[in-house]
Amino acid sequence: MELEIIDIDDLGRGLAKVDGKVCFINKALPNEIVKVKVTADNKTYLEGKVLDVVKKSKERKSSFCPYFKECDGCSFDITNYQYSIYLKEQAIIKMFLHDDIPLKNFKIVPNNENLGFRNKISLKVMDNKLGYYEENTHHFVEIKKCPIAKECINKVINDFNLFAFKSGNLTIRANDNNEIILIINSNDKVSIDKELFKHHKIVGIILNDQVIYQDSFFYERRNGLLYKVSYNAFFQINKFISEKIASDLLEKIDKDDVILDLYCGVGYFSLKMALKAKEVIGIEVVKNAVLDALKNKELNHIENVNFLLGKVEDKINKIPQKFTKVLVDPPRNGLDKKTIKFLLNKKIPTIIYISCNPKTLKRDINKLKEKYEIIYSKGYDMFSYTKHVECMFILKLRCGTI
């Protein structure tokens, strides 16, 4: 059937109406008319796939990716970069407005290089080939490159024959020095050709959580600081944007602040904030990340910061300090009930919420809004061309809250 795209949703999908039902269509832009194959028919909505574009948006351009038809990773590879930013801004503004939360002057900071920025990529291995499953299917798509990943990662993908294994998972991580860590999960034999080390700066190989070559970590330099990052510790995937967030964040910190940094990873933001604040305490659940954070404190000679190992929800009520600010940077599923309760009960004057998922950000703000109001909101194009947006929101305790 032919459908007219009337809008875009918060997942970057085009929206059309069919007999009163909404139809969500990947890779279709507003004002386009597209020929669609319906792939799912639910009670209240349909899902469709573009077969042909009958009337093109003036913003449409051909994709930079050879796999754009099968891969749903980049929703906006079919348009120019500036327009993708505009669509993402509109999607977030509308999403919040839907819950009566108007965002004043919400803008997304663009990326500096919108291809080749990702320092980590996770792929499936099947029959000695690298690739991924097409979204919501078990259809394996072999790939030879991913244009949004760093060039040194793509070079490793290209040389997969030098360490190929039959099946499993492969994660490739790179630092700004193009050093590479390979993380392999497989029950099959992995034999590694020495040529691999001649062509790539491999600094560590981890097979099923065991180090089989050199180290389990590398170092990253960001924000003028040095960070040790273990293979299984989170680290910001985009150098330019993560440095922008850190410098915006620092502007919001005062010298008398005592800050709680929840979900602190290797101390990426904690250390930066500690340069200005009186004291920072970070909490993180991954042991290697906390050990890295403690090492990073030492490497950068920063004294007024400490890190606790454990789940945020288990640790928060056991800390005696009175905090002036709390930074939360949770995983995609957002804050859990205990953490929301803690924030409502403790009435910390300022919450800085950094989020990679605007949906859970909005959900949590709805829960906090009886006591907190939004005083600042900004987006960052951490994941260019994909539907994802990083956000920093600042919430202030409402006057007279008791």
Ligand SMILES: C[S@@+](CC[C@H](N)C(=O)[O-])C[C@H]1O[C@@H](n2cnc3c(N)ncnc32)[C@H](O)[C@@H]1O
């Ligand atoms: C989005 S990352 C942010 C890390 C850090 N703020 C940074 O910028 O590098 C979320 C972090 O939360 C950690 N995490 C996930 N669930 C947690 C929990 N329940 N308690 C503590 N940390 C958790 C993850 O290991 C990860 O390091």
